[in-house]
């Protein structure tokens with residue numbers, strides 16, 4: 001976990017965009033250390049490589065979008081979440097449409113694909129963003145906080161006036177194993193009563209029971225039911241990881257969210273970046289030496305895979 005990772009070889013993924021309803025093919029390539037995650041729209045002539053970072057996030061309605069104008073790419077959050085979850089720092093992605101495919105609405109297909117593809121350890125230390133001060137952002141009745149903590153920990157609460165959701169709270173302590181087991185399989189969800197409104201806005205054209213949990217007024221509509229009783233809050237954490245991974249570093253800090261969405265997650269990232277005294281960037285290998293001389297290794301850097 002100390003060194004940066006990429007994928008072992010290139011791999012192609014095809015699926016449909018949940019909002020656009022269009023078939024999309026992504027070609028993922030291994031990338032050098034410090035590349036980060038970069039996208040390129042190959043369906044647009046002379047398009048540029050675009051680094052996925054918190055400051056490149058545009059609209060955040062029902063998804064996280066990077067870029068602007070015609071080179072926009074929608075719904076990057078689940079793929080980015082899986083990269084973070086598997087400890088993958090560097091990938092270049094050619095995409096022939098405006099949206100990352102939704103697959104089954106969770107991160108499970110990407111986890112399966114990337115485990116099959118294999119990972120490669122690069123000869124350069126990972127960098128951690130170590131949170132030094134507590135910061136908070138609010139939007140209407142939603143909020144998020146980040147504060148010092150030795151490893152990434154996320155505690156989220158959601159509240160929905162629906163009998164199958166109500167109030168759900170979950171605390172997730174990051175490790176790759178925990179991510180795969182507890183978070184990666186949790187699907188996105190939506191209300192049947194919102195479908196017409198969202199379609200009128202040009203969203204969820206590709207949405208179906210194959211790629212989302214759908215709820216009517218009382219129940220889950222999907223015949224197979226839920227993968228976890230609290231699948232909804234687990235998916236919120238999947239989204240949060242994808243959104244905060246746009247900071248571009250592994251994170252040593254605790255994030256607490258209440259009714260948050262993509263916009264609040266991005267506000268939190270931006271607030272952190274606007275407050276340089278609230279964090280420091282530390283290479284994982286130097287962090288290990290420093291910590292080794294004082295006390296036990298924090299979980300964030302002591303996990304081996």
Ligand SMILES: [Zn+2]
Pocket residue numbers: 077078188235239
């Ligand atoms: Zn999501």
